[in-house]
Amino acid sequence: MKIGxxxxxxxxxxxxxxxxxxxxxxxxxxxxxxxxxVFEEKGAVCTTDIKKVAEADIVFLSLPNxxxxxxxxxxENGLIKYLKKDCIIVDLSTITYETTxxxxxxxxKSGIEFIxxxxxxxxxxxxxxTLAVMCGGSQKAFDKIKPYLELIGxxxxxxxxxxxxxxxxxINQLLFDINVAALSEILPMAVKMGLDSEKVxxxxxxxxxxxxASEFFIPRNIKRDFTEGYQLKNAYKDLISAAEISAxxxxxxxxxxxxxxxxxxxxxxxxGDKNKGSMxxxxxxLLDVEYKS
Numbered sequence: 001m002k003i004g005x006x007x008x009x010x011x012x013x014x015x016x017x018x019x020x021x022x023x024x025x026x027x028x029x030x031x032x033x034x035x036x037x038v039f040e041e042k043g044a045v046c047t048t049d050i051k052k053v054a055e056a057d058i059v060f061l062s063l064p065n066x067x068x069x070x071x072x073x074x075x076e077n078g079l080i081k082y083l084k085k086d087c088i089i090v091d092l093s094t095i096t097y098e099t100t101x102x103x104x105x106x107x108x109k110s111g112i113e114f115i116x117x118x119x120x121x122x123x124x125x126x127x128x129x130t131l132a133v134m135c136g137g138s139q140k141a142f143d144k145i146k147p148y149l150e151l152i153g154x155x156x157x158x159x160x161x162x163x164x165x166x167x168x169x170x171i172n173q174l175l176f177d178i179n180v181a182a183l184s185e186i187l188p189m190a191v192k193m194g195l196d197s198e199k200v201x202x203x204x205x206x207x208x209x210x211x212x213a214s215e216f217f218i219p220r221n222i223k224r225d226f227t228e229g230y231q232l233k234n235a236y237k238d239l240i241s242a243a244e245i246s247a248x249x250x251x252x253x254x255x256x257x258x259x260x261x262x263x264x265x266x267x268x269x270x271x272g273d274k275n276k277g278s279m280x281x282x283x284x285x286l287l288d289v290e291y292k293s
Contacts, residue, residue: 002027003148004056006072007093008035011119012062014126015092015152019060020044022148029053054082058145059089065237066095073114074106085111088141090148092133094118094173096241097166098248104137104162113141116162118169119153122229130154136164166241173238174256177276179213181259184266184279187221191289197222198293217277222293226271226278233272236263 001024005016008030016039020026026044028036029052036046045052050072053059059079063069069091074080079089089112091100104114115137125131131153135142142158149156159168190200201218204210220228239260246253262279269285271278284290 001025001058002056004029004053004059005062006030006050006053006059007062007064008032008039009062009064010123011126012092014123014129015060015062015119015131016044017042018126018129018151019148021151027053027056050077050079051082054079054084054087057087058148059083059087060148061089061091061093063091063093064234065093066099069093069095070099070103073103080107080110080112083110083112086113088113088115088145090115090117090145092117092119094169094237095166096237096244097163097170098241098244100136100163100166113138114162115141115145116165117145117149118165120169120172121153126152133157134159134165134168136160136162136166136168170238170241170245173235174242176213177235177238177263178255178259179211180217180276181262181279183214183217183221184262184277185283187218187280187291188283188287188289191284191291192287197291213276217275220275221277221280221291224290224292226274226281229275229277231273232263232266232276232278235276236267236272239263 003024004027006029008016008028013035016028020042028039028044028046029050039046061069072078100116107114115135117133117135119131119133121131129152132155133149133153135158146156159165191197201222204214205218242256265282266279269282271281280291
């Protein structure tokens, strides 16, 4: 079996390194060659030429957004022009549901299977191979790629037809996004009313208001550290995807809509390169306070 992997960024690098443990013939691709040496040392072929990856039986993608995935797979010089029939493309990226359906339908006409398999977990989990992977596509294709997914994660779930993996990831992300927006709004209120930031944080993280978002962001917000974690401008794509689904299927999402407004205000105020926790700055400015030690 020949395995291809495109995209050696923060997540892709570690996922590809863990998949190398399969012992199969491996070829990796990226627009930059910075990470090539570590793969070459382990016997993988490295290339910046996407055509060479098309020789693989299974091609994994770990790319930044919908536009890049579209371009790499079905673009003017995309994989679709060079892949053999019966090849399987597995998209580990997080892209929109609509884009996933479009790509899957186009590839199906060419006899190519497409599995949407977004992952949940940060860089550390990618390195530890403890990611959660949610998959959409045919059961037959999923069964074939599952052994490789088990090399990168400890929770591998088949969710159903094409798009189901991205939808599942989106559900998880939206709940997380709402949590962060809520923290950003409520914690400055506590400071404005004269409460101690650290003590409030202790109560929240040991009480019913606790969440992964609070456990991750409260300690960092107190230290005024808005660098660790996913950038706000990249996280916004989840909200765009949800808005598309909400409009198309007439699904009201009032709480998410309110959270989206907070994200938009933060982006307009220049916090796009910071993490999601930086949204707290929006309400701190409004109330003229800082949630800090």
